[in-house]
Amino acid sequence: MIPVSDSQLRVLILGAGGHAQVVADILLRMRDAGAAITPIGYLDDNISLAGHTFLDLPILGRIDEASNIDHDAAIVAIGHNTTRKRIYAALMAQNERLVVARHPRAIVAPDVLIGPGTVICAGVVVNPGSAIGANVILNTGCTIDHHNTIGDHAHIAPGVHLGGDVHIGSGTLVGIGATVIPQRSVGAWSAIGAGSVVTKNMADGVMAAGNPARVIRAIQEAGSR
Numbered sequence: 184m185i186p187v188s189d190s191q192l193r194v195l196i197l198g199a200g201g202h203a204q205v206v207a208d209i210l211l212r213m214r215d216a217g218a219a220i221t222p223i224g225y226l227d228d229n230i231s232l233a234g235h236t237f238l239d240l241p242i243l244g245r246i247d248e249a250s251n252i253d254h255d256a257a258i259v260a261i262g263h264n265t266t267r268k269r270i271y272a273a274l275m276a277q278n279e280r281l282v283v284a285r286h287p288r289a290i291v292a293p294d295v296l297i298g299p300g301t302v303i304c305a306g307v308v309v310n311p312g313s314a315i316g317a318n319v320i321l322n323t324g325c326t327i328d329h330h331n332t333i334g335d336h337a338h339i340a341p342g343v344h345l346g347g348d349v350h351i352g353s354g355t356l357v358g359i360g361a362t363v364i365p366q367r368s369v370g371a372w373s374a375i376g377a378g379s380v381v382t383k384n385m386a387d388g389v390m391a392a393g394n395p396a397r398v399i400r401a402i403q404e405a406g407s408r
């Protein structure tokens with residue numbers, strides 16, 4: 184266990200999988216860089232994880248046990264957008280404080296708006312005039328150019344590049360290494376395939392892939408990403 188001083192926010196990490204361990208690492212790097220924040224452990228419903236530690240942080244219980252554990256704030260660290268949204272909404276209904284996890288080696292312009300619970304990984308660049316929603320993942324090394332808007336619960340995967348004035352809807356996954364050319368939009372709860380190049384606006388609830396990206400199918404199960 185890592186000692187926690189009185190002045191620090193004790194943060195519970197909801198989830199304990201690979202992405203949660205990335206979030207734990209970010210919170211530890213923030214603490215080491217002087218932020219008043221300390222992760223205290225994970226909650227996860229996978230009972231086979233009981234007794235494990237990851238990055239020296241313990242599994243403290245199931246996700247619905249947050250209110251039984253002394254803490255000051257939380258963050259949802261689950262990659263699946265719908266699940267992350269559901270848990271985020273439950274925490275907000277309980278008046279939980281949601282922290283932003285922002286790696287010290289992310290470059291974010293000073294005027295960028297960032298919603299609660301959002302994760303900004305190492306190597307991310309966000310340029311001026313952009314607004315990032317709540318409970319978003321900006322994954323490793325993605326670049327968000329100027330005047331973008333990223334909706335709540337979206338996931339911008341590793342190595343994605345979004346041009347200027349791009350708009351990504353709530354709950355949408357932009358897959359690893361995809362590119363969206365400037366002044367295009369992707370609707371809500373859509374998915375863009377890994378490595379795709381989006382050259383035209385994409386509607387809500389579509390799965391699109393390729394270069395140029397074309398719609399493969401509608402996503403029936405809205406919010407399934």
Ligand SMILES: CC(C)(COP(=O)(O)OP(=O)(O)OC[C@H]1O[C@@H](n2cnc3c(N)ncnc32)[C@H](O)[C@@H]1OP(=O)(O)O)[C@@H](O)C(=O)NCCC(=O)NCCS
Nearest residue numbers: 340341357358359374375376377378379390391392393399
């Ligand atoms: C686009 C995606 C969501 C589709 O997943 P799926 O619903 O399981 O679709 P399938 O694998 O059945 O593929 C359907 C068709 O689209 C094609 N396709 C799938 N992904 C593609 C991609 N990234 N680029 C080009 N074509 C793609 C498949 O080849 C297949 O074509 P076919 O019907 O001619 O055989 C998925 O392939 C993908 O790219 N996910 C991104 C994952 C990711 O980056 N996650 C972030 C982790 S940090």
